[in-house]
Amino acid sequence: MSLTKNPNVNKWVDEMIALTKPDKVVWIDGSKEQLDALTEEVCSLPDDSWDKMYKLNQDELPGCLYHRTRANDVARVEDRTFICCKNKEDAGPTNNWCDPKEMYAKLTPLYDGVMKGRTMYVIPYSMGPIGSPLAKVGVELTDSIYVVLNMNIMTRMGKAAFENLGDESNDFVRGLHSKADVDPEKRYIVHFPEDNTIWSINSAYGGNVLLGKKCFALRIASFQGKNEGWMAEHMLILGVKKPDGEVKYITAAFPSACGKTNLAMLIPPEGYKKDGYEVFTVGDDIAWMKQGEDGRLYAINPENGFFGVAPGTNAKSNYNALASTMKNTIFTNVALNNDNNTVWWEGLDKNPPVNATEWKGAKVNGVEFTSVMGADGKPQKLAHPNSRFTAPAENCPCISPEFNNPQGVPISAIIFGGRRASTTPLVYQSFDWTHGTYMGSAVSSETTAAATGAVGVLRHDPMAMKPFIGYNVGDYWAHWLEMGEKLGDKAPKIFNVNWFKQDENGNFMWPGFGDNMRVLDWIIKRCEGTIDAEETAIGYIPKKGDIDVTGIEDEITPEVMDKLLAVDKDLWTKEIAEMRRYYKEDIADKGGRIPDALWEQLDALEARLNKA
Numbered sequence: 001m002s003l004t005k006n007p008n009v010n011k012w013v014d015e016m017i018a019l020t021k022p023d024k025v026v027w028i029d030g031s032k033e034q035l036d037a038l039t040e041e042v043c044s045l046p047d048d049s050w051d052k053m054y055k056l057n058q059d060e061l062p063g064c065l066y067h068r069t070r071a072n073d074v075a076r077v078e079d080r081t082f083i084c085c086k087n088k089e090d091a092g093p094t095n096n097w098c099d100p101k102e103m104y105a106k107l108t109p110l111y112d113g114v115m116k117g118r119t120m121y122v123i124p125y126s127m128g129p130i131g132s133p134l135a136k137v138g139v140e141l142t143d144s145i146y147v148v149l150n151m152n153i154m155t156r157m158g159k160a161a162f163e164n165l166g167d168e169s170n171d172f173v174r175g176l177h178s179k180a181d182v183d184p185e186k187r188y189i190v191h192f193p194e195d196n197t198i199w200s201i202n203s204a205y206g207g208n209v210l211l212g213k214k215c216f217a218l219r220i221a222s223f224q225g226k227n228e229g230w231m232a233e234h235m236l237i238l239g240v241k242k243p244d245g246e247v248k249y250i251t252a253a254f255p256s257a258c259g260k261t262n263l264a265m266l267i268p269p270e271g272y273k274k275d276g277y278e279v280f281t282v283g284d285d286i287a288w289m290k291q292g293e294d295g296r297l298y299a300i301n302p303e304n305g306f307f308g309v310a311p312g313t314n315a316k317s318n319y320n321a322l323a324s325t326m327k328n329t330i331f332t333n334v335a336l337n338n339d340n341n342t343v344w345w346e347g348l349d350k351n352p353p354v355n356a357t358e359w360k361g362a363k364v365n366g367v368e369f370t371s372v373m374g375a376d377g378k379p380q381k382l383a384h385p386n387s388r389f390t391a392p393a394e395n396c397p398c399i400s401p402e403f404n405n406p407q408g409v410p411i412s413a414i415i416f417g418g419r420r421a422s423t424t425p426l427v428y429q430s431f432d433w434t435h436g437t438y439m440g441s442a443v444s445s446e447t448t449a450a451a452t453g454a455v456g457v458l459r460h461d462p463m464a465m466k467p468f469i470g471y472n473v474g475d476y477w478a479h480w481l482e483m484g485e486k487l488g489d490k491a492p493k494i495f496n497v498n499w500f501k502q503d504e505n506g507n508f509m510w511p512g513f514g515d516n517m518r519v520l521d522w523i524i525k526r527c528e529g530t531i532d533a534e535e536t537a538i539g540y541i542p543k544k545g546d547i548d549v550t551g552i553e554d555e556i557t558p559e560v561m562d563k564l565l566a567v568d569k570d571l572w573t574k575e576i577a578e579m580r581r582y583y584k585e586d587i588a589d590k591g592g593r594i595p596d597a598l599w600e601q602l603d604a605l606e607a608r609l610n611k612a
């Protein structure tokens with residue numbers, strides 16, 4: 001029975017029932033009894049069922065569950081992701097586009113009767129704290145219990161979301177998901193921004209099916225933000241508590257699998273801890289930001305949990321993330337240790353289980369699995385490189401006391417970054433907001449396993465939003481410039497970082513992780529105006545000795561620091577030439593409406609570099 005009187009919701013749900021023809025419809029109220037019953041049901045499915053979940057060792061990992069997706073369904077599929085608005089130009093050159101009428105006509109037969117013999121779950125959810133002026137409501141219809149249980153972790157799910165929507169509002173995002181077919185050629189992740197609608201079919205991977213996340217909170221929300229005067233960004237939000245007790249809030253946009261979760265949960269090095277520094281997590285992936293009454297930019301995390309990359313997560317690299325996964329967490333595509341029914345992934349520790357099940361479901365008893373070579377000639381992995389945990393934010397030992405603050409937190413600095421083996425220094429600061437917007441537009445990064453396709457290829461990923469901007473990228477940049485004008489001298493300062501610079505031997509030069517605190521420290525001091533900087537052609541960089549290396553002097557000698565902060569004229573000349581090509585060929589020539597101010601920034605950067 002429906003959980004709301006809202007006729008807009010009920011009419012749409014009825015239409016989708018008529019289309020997908022489920023045997024049964026269950027409205028998700030979010031109660032413990034209902035979720036417990038669904039957990040029992042999904043864990044009692046036969047082993048070969050696509051929705052099958054397993055209970056893990058309930059003494060060591062209470063409330064934790066395990067799931068494997070199909071081997072061809074383990075990451076976001078950008079080539080099958082569409083923005084369908086009336087005018088092609090409004091989708092712009094970074095999106096696949098199709099006319100909405102045509103796309104509805106193409107997908108309707110795929111959904112027709114797709115839930116016959118299945119149950120439809122109606123999931124009401126809020127992105128953002130219930131009652132926050134920045135929060136928004138979505139409803140996802142799905143035939144997957146795995147999706148319901150994940151949405152329960154990632155969003156504020158249940159009846160309260162309908163109470164927030166009210167009995168009349170039509171301002172909710174309509175999501176329809178079905179996992180009908182394993183054929184990746186029939187997989188579609190489709191957004192209709194002008195209809196507040198998302199249709200996702202034939203995937204079970206998180207980024208494609210937890211529709212509150214990338215689909216709503218970035219692609220649809222970025223479009224809403226443009227129209228309503230706020231911003232939806234692929235950014236973590238953290239608070240740094242300083243020795244004087246003040247907390248400074250920072251957001252950072254890095255592409256997928258480039259270190260947001262890690263930075264958001266950073267543990268400062270010993271010296272900083274002793275001085276009283278502490279880091280609090282507000283969010284690890286998405287920020288919704290709006291100007292507050294005092295004129296500053298405020299951010300909320302629309303999510304309620306972390307959908308984090310498992311490999312590489314360990315007690316040393318990210319203690320807080322690991323601790324977050326110790327209860328009520330869902331693990332997807334990691335390996336099972338069959339001796340004690342717990343989970344394992346590469347980088348967790350140096351003891352891969354021998355009696356294991358690898359991520360595709362094969363038992364590997366008795367063999368040293370990591371010495372088995374795959375078709376690519378590389379050692380096979382027990383866990384998929386994009387295996388993930390879905391963990392409740394409340395589990396995080398360093399969750400911010402402001403996590404549920406409906407007003408959000410005031411942002412002092414915005415950081416861009418990516419994986420760059422060369423060229424980009426460890427840190428630099430923009431001259432102003434407009435220059436910072438240029439810097440964001442110029443982010444490029446080596447690709448990772450978070451999306452299907454080749455890994456390690458340098459690609460442009462403006463503001464780390466390339467796969468997530470729900471409209472024309474040029475208009476998106478214009479929106480950034482407009483926000484800067486509105487914020488004026490209260491705008492956050494803008495920085496760029498690169499934790500991934502490599503030496504001649506291809507090793508990372510910077511220790512990263514907790515030691516990134518040393519860079520945050522410089523950034524905060526720049527925001528406070530308490531530290532000077534060196535002006536270069538590309539922006540402000542730290543003066544010699546201004547990045548504190550106490551405790552890592554052996555590794556980060558002055559020579560290494562010089563290399564980390566170097567602005568190499570030849571490399572930057574190439575970078576600028578590539579940016580001209582990118583702006584012109586990839587964006588402007590393909591209908592990207594680049595604001596004049598950004599072309600001027602590129603010209604000015606080139607002129608400064610030529611003079612240097």
Ligand code: GTP
Nearest residue numbers: 256257258259260261262309311312450499512513
């Ligand atoms: P998404 O969830 O896909 O958006 O990823 P993310 O940006 O949150 O990335 P995450 O923090 O999960 O890190 C991805 C990978 O980068 C992991 O393998 C980390 O171990 C690695 N990583 C994170 N921070 C650092 C760092 O400072 N230095 C180095 N070298 N690696 C890092």
Ligand code: SPV
Nearest residue numbers: 206207213214256285450
């Ligand atoms: C990303 O790829 O940026 C993620 C994981 O955060 S997913 O939700 O799958 O998009």
Ligand code: MN
Nearest residue numbers: 255256257285
């Ligand atoms: Mn992400």
